[in-house]
Amino acid sequence: MLKTPAWAAPSATQPIEPFAIERREPGPHEVLIDIRYCGVCHSDIHMARDEWGGGNFPMVPGHEIVGDVVKVGDKVEKYAVGDTVGVGCFVDSCRHCEACKDGEEQFCSNGMSVTYGGFERTDGKLDKSRPTFGGYSTRITVDENYVLRVPGSIPLERAAPLLCAGITTYSPLRRFNVKSGDKVAVVGLGGLGHMGVKLAKAMGAHVTVLSHSPGKHDSALELGADDFVVTREEDAFEKNAGRFDFILDTVSAGHDYNAYLGLLRRGGTMVLVGLPEPQALAAGSLILGRKQLTGSLIGGIAETQEMLDFCAEHGVASDVEVIAMDQINEAYERMIRGDVRYRFVIDIESLRKAG
Amino acid sequence: MLKTPAWAAPSATQPIEPFAIERREPGPHEVLIDIRYCGVCHSDIHMARDEWGGGNFPMVPGHEIVGDVVKVGDKVEKYAVGDTVGVGCFVDSCRHCEACKDGEEQFCSNGMSVTYGGFERTDGKLDKSRPTFGGYSTRITVDENYVLRVPGSIPLERAAPLLCAGITTYSPLRRFNVKSGDKVAVVGLGGLGHMGVKLAKAMGAHVTVLSHSPGKHDSALELGADDFVVTREEDAFEKNAGRFDFILDTVSAGHDYNAYLGLLRRGGTMVLVGLPEPQALAAGSLILGRKQLTGSLIGGIAETQEMLDFCAEHGVASDVEVIAMDQINEAYERMIRGDVRYRFVIDIESLRKAG
Numbered sequence: 001m002l003k004t005p006a007w008a009a010p011s012a013t014q015p016i017e018p019f020a021i022e023r024r025e026p027g028p029h030e031v032l033i034d035i036r037y038c039g040v041c042h043s044d045i046h047m048a049r050d051e052w053g054g055g056n057f058p059m060v061p062g063h064e065i066v067g068d069v070v071k072v073g074d075k076v077e078k079y080a081v082g083d084t085v086g087v088g089c090f091v092d093s094c095r096h097c098e099a100c101k102d103g104e105e106q107f108c109s110n111g112m113s114v115t116y117g118g119f120e121r122t123d124g125k126l127d128k129s130r131p132t133f134g135g136y137s138t139r140i141t142v143d144e145n146y147v148l149r150v151p152g153s154i155p156l157e158r159a160a161p162l163l164c165a166g167i168t169t170y171s172p173l174r175r176f177n178v179k180s181g182d183k184v185a186v187v188g189l190g191g192l193g194h195m196g197v198k199l200a201k202a203m204g205a206h207v208t209v210l211s212h213s214p215g216k217h218d219s220a221l222e223l224g225a226d227d228f229v230v231t232r233e234e235d236a237f238e239k240n241a242g243r244f245d246f247i248l249d250t251v252s253a254g255h256d257y258n259a260y261l262g263l264l265r266r267g268g269t270m271v272l273v274g275l276p277e278p279q280a281l282a283a284g285s286l287i288l289g290r291k292q293l294t295g296s297l298i299g300g301i302a303e304t305q306e307m308l309d310f311c312a313e314h315g316v317a318s319d320v321e322v323i324a325m326d327q328i329n330e331a332y333e334r335m336i337r338g339d340v341r342y343r344f345v346i347d348i349e350s351l352r353k354a355g
Numbered sequence: 356m357l358k359t360p361a362w363a364a365p366s367a368t369q370p371i372e373p374f375a376i377e378r379r380e381p382g383p384h385e386v387l388i389d390i391r392y393c394g395v396c397h398s399d400i401h402m403a404r405d406e407w408g409g410g411n412f413p414m415v416p417g418h419e420i421v422g423d424v425v426k427v428g429d430k431v432e433k434y435a436v437g438d439t440v441g442v443g444c445f446v447d448s449c450r451h452c453e454a455c456k457d458g459e460e461q462f463c464s465n466g467m468s469v470t471y472g473g474f475e476r477t478d479g480k481l482d483k484s485r486p487t488f489g490g491y492s493t494r495i496t497v498d499e500n501y502v503l504r505v506p507g508s509i510p511l512e513r514a515a516p517l518l519c520a521g522i523t524t525y526s527p528l529r530r531f532n533v534k535s536g537d538k539v540a541v542v543g544l545g546g547l548g549h550m551g552v553k554l555a556k557a558m559g560a561h562v563t564v565l566s567h568s569p570g571k572h573d574s575a576l577e578l579g580a581d582d583f584v585v586t587r588e589e590d591a592f593e594k595n596a597g598r599f600d601f602i603l604d605t606v607s608a609g610h611d612y613n614a615y616l617g618l619l620r621r622g623g624t625m626v627l628v629g630l631p632e633p634q635a636l637a638a639g640s641l642i643l644g645r646k647q648l649t650g651s652l653i654g655g656i657a658e659t660q661e662m663l664d665f666c667a668e669h670g671v672a673s674d675v676e677v678i679a680m681d682q683i684n685e686a687y688e689r690m691i692r693g694d695v696r697y698r699f700v701i702d703i704e705s706l707r708k709a710g
Contacts (some may be wrong), residue, residue, distance in 0.1 A: 099621055107621050107644060257636065266454055266462050272642060278635035281612065283627040286650030289462060293649070295642030 001025070002032075005351055006137035007325055008058040012050035015329045018354075019058055021133045023141045025071075030143050031079050032071035033087065038135030039064025039160040039320070040344040042191065042252070045332050047117050056117050062135025063089045063115040064163045066156050067348070070139070078144045084156065086148040086308070087140060088163035089298050090114050091132060092121050103300040105146075136325065138352045148305050151312030158317035161191065161343040162308060164298065165318065169196040169248060170307040171299035172271040173203060176246055180204030185244045185263060186225070189216050192250035192273055194319060194342035197223045200248070202314035208244070210236075210260075219341065223319070237262055242289075250274050261285040261293065271296050318343050324350035356380070357387075360706055361492035362680055363413040367405035370684045373709075374413055376488050378496045380426075385498050386434050387426035388442065393490030394419025394516040394673070395699040397546065397607070400687050402472050411472050417490025418444045418470040419518040421511050422703070425494070433499045439511065441503040441663070442495060443518035444653050445469050446487060447476050458655040460501075491680065493707045503660050506667030513672035516546060516698040517663060519653065520673065524551040524603060525662040526654035527626040528558060531601055535559030540599040540618060541580070544571050547605035547628055549674060549697035552578045555603070557669035563599070565591075565615075574696065578674070592617055597644070605629050616640040616648065626651050673698050679705035 001022040008019035026032045044061035046052050065087040069079050079085060092113035093100050099107040106112060111126055113119060116134030119126045133140075150159050169192055178184055184205040186196040193209070200207045201224040208227040209220035220228045229236055237259045244263050252274035258281065261270055269292040286293060299307065311317060319342045323331050331344045356377040363374035381387045399416035401407050420442040424434050434440060448455050448463035455463050466481055468474060471489030474481045488495075505514050524547055533539055539560040541551040548564070555562045556579040563582040564575035575583045584591055592614045599618050607629035613636065616625055624647040641648060654662065666672060675698045678686050686699040 104621065104645075258633070266459065272638040275638050275642065278613070278637040280633035281636040281648075282633040283630050283650055286627055286648065287630065287652050288650075290459075290651060291649065292647055293636075293641065294645070294647040295638055295640075296645060297642050 002139065004137050004139050005354070006060045006133060007328060007351070008060045008133075008136070009048040010058045012048070012055060012057065016048065016061070016136070016332075019060065021060060021137060023139050026073045026076075026141050028073040028075040029145070030073045030141050031069045031076055031085070031147055032139060032141050033065070033067045033085060033147070034070045034139050035065055035067040035135055035137060035348045037066050037157045037160040037322075038062040038346045038348060039164065039318070040328070040331055040335070040346060041161075041164050042335060043164075045335065056131050059117050060133035060136050061116050062137070062346070063087070064160045064165070064345075065115070065135035065140065066150055066160045066163070067139075072144075076144045079147060079149075084150045084152060086150045086159065086163050087115060087135070087142050087146065088148065088167065088304055091142050091146050094121075094124055096124070103302045105300050106298045135348075136328070136346065136351075138348055146301060148301070148308055151308060153312045154308070154317050157322050157345045157347070158320055159308070160345050161195070161318035161320060162311055163304065165191045165195045165343060166199070166311065167299040167304045167307050168192055168273050168296065169250070170199050170310065171303055172248060172273065172294075172296035173199055174303070175296070176269050176271070178203045178205050178246055181206065182245045183243060184208070185210050185247045187211075187247060187249040187260060188251040188274070189220055189342075190250065190338065191340075191343045194223055196248045196250060197225050198316045201225075202310070202316050242266070244268060247271070248273065252276055254279060257293065258282050258285040261291050264289065264291050266290060268292070269294065320345040322347050325354065326350070357494065359492050359494050360709070361415045361488060362683060362706070363415045363488075363491070364403040365413045367403070367410060367412065371403065371416070371491070371687075374415065376415060376492060378494055381428045381496050383428040383430040384500070385428045385496050386424045386431055386440070386502055387494060387496050388420070388422045388440060388502070389425045389494050390420055390422040390490055390492060390703045392421050392512045392515040392677075393417040393701045393703055394519065394675070395683070395686055395690070395701060396516075396519050397690060398519070400690065411486050414472050415488035415491050416471050417492070417701070418442070419515045419520070419700075420470070420490035420495065421505055421515045421518070422494075427499075431499045434502060434504075439505045439507060441505045441514065441518050442470060442490070442497050442501065443503065443522065443659055446497050446501050449476075449479055451479070458657045460655050461653045490703075491683070491701065491706075493703055501656060503656070503663055506663060508667045509663070509672050512677050512700045512702070513675050514663070515700050516550070516673035516675060517666055518659070520546045520550045520698060521554070521666065522654040522659045522662050523547055523628050523651065524605070525554050525665065526658055527603060527628065527649075527651035528554055529658070530651070531624050531626070533558045533560050533601055536561065537600045538598060539563070540565050540602045542566075542602060542604040542615060543606040543629070544575055544697075545605065545693065546695075546698045549578055551603045551605060552580050553671045556580075557665070557671050597621070599623060602626070603628065607631055609634060612648065613637050613640040616646050619644065619646050621645060623647070624649065675700040677702050680709065681705070
């Protein structure tokens with residue numbers, strides 16, 4: 001086993017602090033990755049504080065991982081030592097259910113092995129004696145089939161958030177074939193929203209940011225948005241009724257789905273990627289104008305690779321603020337205040353040096 | 356003008372009673388129809404009692420109309436005297452908005468002319484001095500483009516409810532391409548639900564009725580359903596989790612959308628055609644399993660014709676209980692109790708004789 005420096009939440013009520021874990025030597029189909037950067041997702045906070053319940057502690061968060069392959073098992077075919085790679089929200093799945101066969105491993109009927117706070121598999125089954133630890137650590141061992149190739153043209157620290165924020169927004173935009181000329185609205189301008197703007201623009205859409213903060217106007221346009229609507233202005237919903245083909249709703253705070261559905265054209269689609277408390281939905285909001293409301297959850301391995309390649313081709317990357325490992329608790333507080341443009345990324349070198 | 360016997364609600368608080376209206380002589384593009392049967396839709400009750408607000412009284416309900424063409428304008432091309440025809444939920448629309456051009460007149464941006472309780476058009480615009488009166492009357496004058504051809508093979512009294520209950524359920528089944536082998540659930544077994552079962556079966560689906568009433572088991576199977584689930588049984592939702600490709604939800608009473616969404620497979624779709632009060636929706640119900648929730652509202656003229664032809668081809672018709680005009684108030688009470696299999700249809704001959 002490989003002794004590996006990490007930072008962990010010892011329990012749901014304690015800050016993140018140094019913690020030593022062990023990584024296994026790569027098996028025949030596995031690669032060992034020296035982690036260089038790890039993005040800080042809002043899920044990390046929810047999980048580390050056990051706000052969704054069922055958390056396994058101590059917990060080493062982090063599922064936006066990029067780094068270099070430093071060792072490969074003898075049957076590995078896809079990667080070689082020196083390759084720049086990424087690991088996203090899961091490191092394994094059952095591989096034989098319908099979802100896995102369809103390349104939608106995120107919906108694995110037997111439960112994916114999430115990158116942290118979950119369990120590795122033994123003989124294909126989740127093994128409760130083998131907790132997963134995430135990217136707040138200097139290295140990780142992962143099966144080659146759950147590893148992504150990171151194109152060299154994407155600055156590495158800006159590639160890390162693509163593994164979660166990128167795929168979360170790319171997948172629904174692709175599923176609904178967002179294309180040149182489509183009128184797309186992105187609700188919320190945080191880690192997910194800023195990727196939604198960049199990706200929808202790269203697909204050729206006319207993009208409008210809907211935000212309750214008038215102060216985000218300039219940032220939205222700098223990111224490439226064509227228009228900006230302040231949703232707390234009295235007539236915002238009336239003035240923009242029926243305007244959009246597609247709405248990507250990234251907001252995790254409670255908000256009125258019916259009001260946003262009113263902004264869709266006939267037959268339009270709104271996709272939820274945030275998880276607020278249950279909200280009141282009027283059937284008429286869907287019936288009148290034949291509208292669709294749906295959700296999306298990250299993406300499968302193949303689609304995540306497609307997204308990375310798309311980002312490389314179109315010059316898309318996350319806007320990030322690089323921090324040292326020991327700034328993580330302060331970063332969490334700033335994220336909760338919405339004080340980040342748009343993603344914190346941990347320079348894992350800082351952890352390796354502190355070792 | 357043609358003096359025409361009808362029955363109307365004088366106000367929202369009075370029963371339906373005899374009332375004389377006038378129908379116009381058909382204009383160049385219009386046909387005059389002698390009404391033979393008119394279905395009784397649950398909307399008739401809501402409208403006649405002004406439960407949705409904004410009702411125009413006196414109100415002559417009825418939007419499931421079938422009868423014979425008895426006179427045609429000199430420019431009418433589609434119909435001739437003697438043709439058997441139908442009229443559904445609307446009798447006109449603006450004809451130039453995008454929805455009208457797309458054949459989705461039910462979503463006319465300028466407001467369709469609903470068959471009763473709405474307004475005819477003058478120079479294409481809704482004319483508040485010209486209220487529409489529905490099918491609880493012996494004849495009606497309608498533009499030929501808003502008239503349907505009723506295939507002769509469908510027993511006429513059983514064709515009437517197709518004009519609303521039929522198209523309301525046909526349209527979403529078709530939109531989502533329900534086909535042989537698909538696992539379809541129909542929630543609720545009233546006027547809409549019983550048509551949903553018949554139409555989904557005719558499209559080749561494996562159909563399960565979900566109902567809170569165990570007593571509907573035999574009727575569901577008689578209608579052609581392959582299976583029946585009593586939703587108030589404790590483990591109904593757990594046992595049937597992930598089972599259906601498509602759910603047609605016809606229920607107008609409040610119910611938990613999240614529970615029903617849990618019955619869909621990954622990527623499945625639930626369509627609402629009933630209008631309960633707003634219900635709490637958890638984003639996770641859509642995000643986990645990438646599910647879709649949508650609504651549907653009747654159908655356009657072309658699709659309504661397609662539905663009638665489909666019914667003729669597949670031997671589909673409504674199950675009806677024929678009543679005389681003077682039984683209408685009693686019929687409303689029975690409908691509110693759910694005591695009808697599955698649609699009351701007024702024999703307009705009874706009104707003509709009395710008239």
